[in-house]
Every structure is written in C-alpha cells, then in structure tokens.
Amino acid sequence: MANALRRVMIAEVPTIAIDLVEIEVNSSVLNDEFIAHRLGLIPLTSERAMSMRFSRDCDACDGDGQCEFCSVEFHLRAKCMTDQTLDVTSKDLYSSDHTVVPVDFTESAGYDSPEQRGIIIVKLRRGQELRLRAIARKGIGKDHAKWSPAATVTFMYEPEIYINEDMMETLTLEEKMNLVESSPTKVFDIDPNTQQGSWCFAGVDVESGSWLWDPLFSSF
Amino acid sequence: MEHGTFTDHSSATFSLTEEDHTLANAVRFTLNQDPRVTFCGYSIPHPSDARVNIRVQTTGDPAREVLKDACQDLMLMCRHVRSTFDKAVDEFRISNPVKEMNIDSKK
Numbered sequence: 001m002a003n004a005l006r007r008v009m010i011a012e013v014p015t016i017a018i019d020l021v022e023i024e025v026n027s028s029v030l031n032d033e034f035i036a037h038r039l040g041l042i043p044l045t046s047e048r049a050m051s052m053r054f055s056r057d058c059d060a061c062d063g064d065g066q067c068e069f070c071s072v073e074f075h076l077r078a079k080c081m082t083d084q085t086l087d088v089t090s091k092d093l094y095s096s097d098h099t100v101v102p103v104d105f106t107e108s109a110g111y112d113s114p115e116q117r118g119i120i121i122v123k124l125r126r127g128q129e130l131r132l133r134a135i136a137r138k139g140i141g142k143d144h145a146k147w148s149p150a151a152t153v154t155f156m157y158e159p160e161i162y163i164n165e166d167m168m169e170t171l172t173l174e175e176k177m178n179l180v181e182s183s184p185t186k187v188f189d190i191d192p193n194t195q196q197g198s199w200c201f202a203g204v205d206v207e208s209g210s211w212l213w214d215p216l217f218s219s220f
Numbered sequence: 221m222e223h224g225t226f227t228d229h230s231s232a233t234f235s236l237t238e239e240d241h242t243l244a245n246a247v248r249f250t251l252n253q254d255p256r257v258t259f260c261g262y263s264i265p266h267p268s269d270a271r272v273n274i275r276v277q278t279t280g281d282p283a284r285e286v287l288k289d290a291c292q293d294l295m296l297m298c299r300h301v302r303s304t305f306d307k308a309v310d311e312f313r314i315s316n317p318v319k320e321m322n323i324d325s326k327k
Contacts, residue, residue, distance in 0.1 A: 001297065004246040012242070 006153045011141040015046040015149045016072065016100055019055075020135040027128045028088075038121050039134055040146045042090050043103045044072075052138045066135055072100045074134040080124035088130055089118035100136065232283035234274045240264065244272040250290040250297070256281050 021036040028035070058070035066073070073096040080086035090102035102118060122130060141148030236243070244262040251260040251274075259277040276283040 001246050001249060004242050005301075007242040 002155045006155055009153045010148055010150050013149050014049045014138050014140050015147045016044045016049050016052070016136050016138055017146040018042065018044070018074065018134045019137040019139065021132055023132040025129050025131040028122045028124055028130055030122050035122055035130070042093070042119055044100050044136055045103055046100070046149065048097070048099050049138050054139070055137045070137060072097045072136045074136060075132070076134070077131050078124060079129040080126050083126055086124040087117060088121045088124060090121065091118035093134070229282040230280050231277040234276070234287060236272045236274065238270050239272045240270060244274060246294055247274060247290055250294045251276060251286070253293070254286060254290060256286055
C-alpha cells in the first residue's frame with residue numbers, strides 16, 4: 001500500500017511541462033533539439049494541472065492541442081548585445097498564464113550572495129540570438145520523466161516495540177545493565193536514577209526488524 | 221478479462237490491461253486480508269506489455285465478487301488515508317501561520 005503510494009507519486013501525479021517548442025532563431029552554441037530538451041525539463045508551477053485536460057482528450061481545440069484548456073504558451077526572446085556572456089535562464093521564459101510559470105528557486109531571505117537567476121538554459125555570446133515559442137501540456141511521469149513532480153520518494157516501516165513494564169520490575173539492576181549492553185546498536189538506555197529502561201528508535205535495524213538479544217531475555 | 225471455467229466460479233484469473241505493480245500489489249494485499257480467499261497472487265507476463273494477471277481462488281464464493289470487494293476495501297483504505305492526510309495538513313497550516321515556503325513569488 002505504501003509502495004503503491006510511492007509509485008503513484010513518482011509516475012502518475014499529473015504536472016505541466018513544456019512539450020512542444022517552435023524555434024524561430026537559434027544562433028547559440030547548442031542545437032535546437034538540445035535546447036528543446038532542456039526546456040522540457042524546466043519545472044513549472046502546476047496547481048492548474050488537476051483542472052487541465054490532457055491534450056489528446058481535449059475537444060475544444062481544433063486538433064492541434066494548443067487551446068487554452070489543455071496547454072499554456074511560453075515565449076522566450078534573448079539576444080546578446082554586450083561583450084559579456086548573457087545567461088538565458090528560466091526567468092526569461094514568459095508565460096501566457098500567470099499561474100503557470102517556471103518555479104522560482106530564490107530564497108526569500110536572499111542570504112545566498114550570488115543572486116539566483118533561475119535555471120540556465122543556454123549562454124549567449126555577442127551577436128547570438130535565441131527566439132522561440134513553447135507549448136506546455138499536462139502529462140504524467142510514466143510518459144516522460146519531465147512530468148514527474150517528485151525528486152525522490154522513500155518510506156520506512158516503523159517497528160512497534162513494547163517494553164513489558166511488569167517484567168522489568170522483576171529484574172535486578174545488573175540484569176537490566178546486561179540488557180542494555182546486549183544490543184549491538186545501542187538501542188536501550190537506562191536511567192540510573194529511576195532504574196527505568198527506555199529505548200531509542202534510531203538504533204533499530206529496520207531492514208531485518210530485529211537485533212541480537214542477550215539470551216537471558218529471550219522471553220521479551 | 222477473466223479466464224476460468226464456466227462451471228467453477230470460485231477460482232479465476234483476471235487479466236488487467238494498462239496496469240502494473242502499483243495496483244496489483246495493493247489489490248493482492250487486500251485480497252489476502254479476506255478470509256474467503258485461499259490463494260491469491262499476481263504476475264506480469266512481460267514487463268514491456270502493460271498487463272497484469274491476478275489469480276484468485278476462494279472457499280466457494282465467486283471469485284469476481286471477492287475481487288470486487290477487495291477493490292472496494294482498497295478504495296476505503298485510500299479514502300481514509302486521504303482524509304487523515306488532509307486533516308493533518310490543515311492542522312499543520314493552522315498551527316504554523318508563519319509564511320510557508322511560497323515558490324510562486326511572481327504571483
């Protein structure tokens with residue numbers, strides 16, 4: 001069940017990503033399909049994804065999958081005029097819908113000294129130009145990894161351990177110390193004042209779900 | 221698609237298209253919780269083919285009813301997880317009114 005949730009989170013949660021790129025001018029050092037691939041991988045804010053329709057299911061547009069119900073249009077225009085290298089970043093992508101924009105990774109506090117300018121798409125030299133129009137569509141991670149919303153998803157089972165308080169009372173301090181020492185990963189601890197035992201979750205080997213017992217306490 | 225004899229309805233193999241481990245393993249788990257089930261398992265004939273075979277053998281009840289009940293139970297479980305999650309998120313939002321990390325600073 002947990003694994004099913006993990007699989008769905010990675011592969012079947014719909015997101016929006018650039019899917020079609022029409023390039024008018026590209027005189028940069030990267031070729032057209034390279035830039036199109038990079039554009040596809042840029043994360044876009046996808047709250048609208050649930051209300052959007054898949055392009056293939058959309059009946060409002062006239063077959064080209066570019067109507068407002070199933071797609072969002074972006075355009076990018078960049079030309080380097082100065083001698084300094086111009087970084088074309090995801091912040092230069094202008095959207096036709098203000099709710100679907102490239103994700104802004106700048107920290108609000110802004111204490112990182114170099115100002116984050118978004119994901120760099122390509123760098124331009126003097127005279128190089130890039131002009132393109134991109135269509136973003138809804139999709140799921142199963143089709144292409146650019147539509148996967150998750151970076152990584154993991155889960156872990158938490159073992160439930162119950163210390164039998166009544167039986168603990170019958171042990172002498174020495175026996176309790178033996179119990180504490182018997183765990184190879186320092187699971188148990190004993191409070192010297194109250195002589196109460198407690199256990200720390202971090203020491204449990206979750207994969208095997210067990211640890212070596214001192215044979216004296218195999219009845220626990 | 222269901223494979224099985226027409227006379228004995230307590231055992232059947234169901235072939236589901238466009239499915240994979242995501243659904244099959246979860247359904248197999250809920251089937252195992254049902255006391256009417258003597259055997260259940262799933263297999264994927266070929267990984268390139270999006271097809272899953274789920275085998276169900278019961279103590280007399282028609283296998284398709286048992287499978288339907290297992291799917292309903294799975295839906296209930298998911299509904300419960302969803303409502304618990306929504307409640308937990310709402311409580312967290314209420315107790316942490318300090319601004320959440322808002323990535324849409326352009327709005």
